[in-house]
Amino acid sequence: MxxxxxxxxxxxxxxEKHAFFGRCGGFSEGAYDSLNFNRKSxxxxxxxxxxxxxxGRFYNLHAENVMRPNQGHTNKAVxxxxxxxxxxxxxxxxxDRPDIILGITTADCMPVLLADVKHGVIGxxxxxxxxxxxxxxxxxxxxxxxxxxxxxxxxxxxxxxxxKASFEVRADxxxxxLEQDKKNDEFFTPAGDGRWLCDLEGYMRxxxxxLGIKNVSFSGIDTYTNPDLYFSYRRCCHQKQVPSPxxxxxxxxxxxx
Numbered sequence: 001m002x003x004x005x006x007x008x009x010x011x012x013x014x015x016e017k018h019a020f021f022g023r024c025g026g027f028s029e030g031a032y033d034s035l036n037f038n039r040k041s042x043x044x045x046x047x048x049x050x051x052x053x054x055x056g057r058f059y060n061l062h063a064e065n066v067m068r069p070n071q072g073h074t075n076k077a078v079x080x081x082x083x084x085x086x087x088x089x090x091x092x093x094x095x096d097r098p099d100i101i102l103g104i105t106t107a108d109c110m111p112v113l114l115a116d117v118k119h120g121v122i123g124x125x126x127x128x129x130x131x132x133x134x135x136x137x138x139x140x141x142x143x144x145x146x147x148x149x150x151x152x153x154x155x156x157x158x159x160x161x162x163x164k165a166s167f168e169v170r171a172d173x174x175x176x177x178l179e180q181d182k183k184n185d186e187f188f189t190p191a192g193d194g195r196w197l198c199d200l201e202g203y204m205r206x207x208x209x210x211l212g213i214k215n216v217s218f219s220g221i222d223t224y225t226n227p228d229l230y231f232s233y234r235r236c237c238h239q240k241q242v243p244s245p246x247x248x249x250x251x252x253x254x255x256x257x
Contacts (some may be wrong), residue, residue: 003034005022008160012215012216013155021253023249026050027047027050027051031241038248052066068105069088071091074131077142077143078090078093078094091126091127092123094123100256104125106128107232108128108161108233109126110204112158113156113157114141114155116150118150120257124253132204156216157219160221161221161222163221163225166222166223167200168198169196233248
């Protein structure tokens with residue numbers, strides 16, 4: 001294990017019940033140094049398992065308690081009543097079980113953790129721009145409400161992700177946001193040569209507000225410009241460190257009751 005595990009804690013969630021983990025303090029080596037959770041990467045499976053054991057110990061539980069969905073940039077959200085590994089196809093997960101650690105992986109996309117502590121329901125969503133645009137967070141909240149959460153009691157926290165200055169996109173991607181709502185134009189700034197800078201945090205803040213969630217926080221941490229603390233798929237691509245489409249390191253964001 002190399003160094004200390006690093007993580008970001010949101011100010012509006014219970015400190016001992018969640019963590020947006022960074023890249024430090026794990027067992028992975030080389031290009032995956034060191035707290036990598038990408039089972040599809042070239043990292044040694046035993047290193048990823050050891051990294052999951054670290055997460056379990058963080059919460060005084062076992063690695064088997066970490067729920068890992070099979071993510072795919074969708075808007076699908078589901079209720080979880082037992083921990084599992086990669087058998088559940090979803091990008092949003094919800095539980096009311098205190099022995100389950102919900103885990104969402106990202107490497108530039110926005111991890112969103114949600115909690116209604118009063119009514120004992122939590123959720124986690126993988127909100128890249130596709131998932132955010134198609135409503136993965138809204139769908140996750142809908143499942144939480146089905147399980148007894150109350151909208152006014154839900155806190156939402158977004159973790160480290162691509163910040164606007166690092167999130168350059170093409171006009172075709174911007175057009176999808178404008179098709180949804182012309183007001184989304186405010187989240188795009190021209191960057192020249194037919195490209196735009198996208199404010200994903202600003203967009204998610206608007207979506208949460210429209211949803212009726214007022215207790216929100218955003219990390220403001222840029223995964224791309226913090227190579228010592230966070231993995232970044234975009235940075236890996238720019239540095240030609242992605243030997244195959246799924247072979248890059250990713251970090252884990254977690255929450256439990």
